[in-house]
Amino acid sequence: MARTRHLQQRMSQRGINLELLEFARQFGEPNQDKVVLNRKGLGRLLEAIRGFERTAKKALDKGGIVVVEDGEALITTYRLDSYVRRKGRRSKRSRH
Numbered sequence: 001m002a003r004t005r006h007l008q009q010r011m012s013q014r015g016i017n018l019e020l021l022e023f024a025r026q027f028g029e030p031n032q033d034k035v036v037l038n039r040k041g042l043g044r045l046l047e048a049i050r051g052f053e054r055t056a057k058k059a060l061d062k063g064g065i066v067v068v069e070d071g072e073a074l075i076t077t078y079r080l081d082s083y084v085r086r087k088g089r090r091s092k093r094s095r096h
Contacts, residue, residue, distance in 0.1 A: 011021065027045050028037035059065050064080030 024037040025035050027041065028035040029041060062079045065077060066080055067077045068075040
C-alpha cells in the first residue's frame with residue numbers, strides 16, 4: 001500500500017515504525033476509515049499468543065502431531081514419532 005509523505009512525517013514524529021503500523025493493521029479493529037489497536041485489543045492478542053504457546057508446547061512434548069484427513073473428514077491422528085512403516089519387508093525371523 002502506498003504511504004504518503006504526511007504518514008511518513010507523522011511516523012517519524014511519533015516514533016511509530018513500519019512494523020508497528022503493519023501490526024496495528026493486522027490485529028486492530030476496523031472503525032469506519034480507521035484501524036484501532038487499543039489496550040483491550042492488545043490484551044486479547046497477548047492472551048491468544050499465550051494460548052498458542054501452551055498448545056505448541058504440548059505438541060512439542062509429543063514430538064509433533066500428524067492428522068490424517070480425506071477432504072473435510074478427519075480420519076485419525078497420532079504422534080509424529082510413533083509411526084514406523086515397514087515398507088512391505090518381512091523381518092528376518094518371519095522368513096523361517
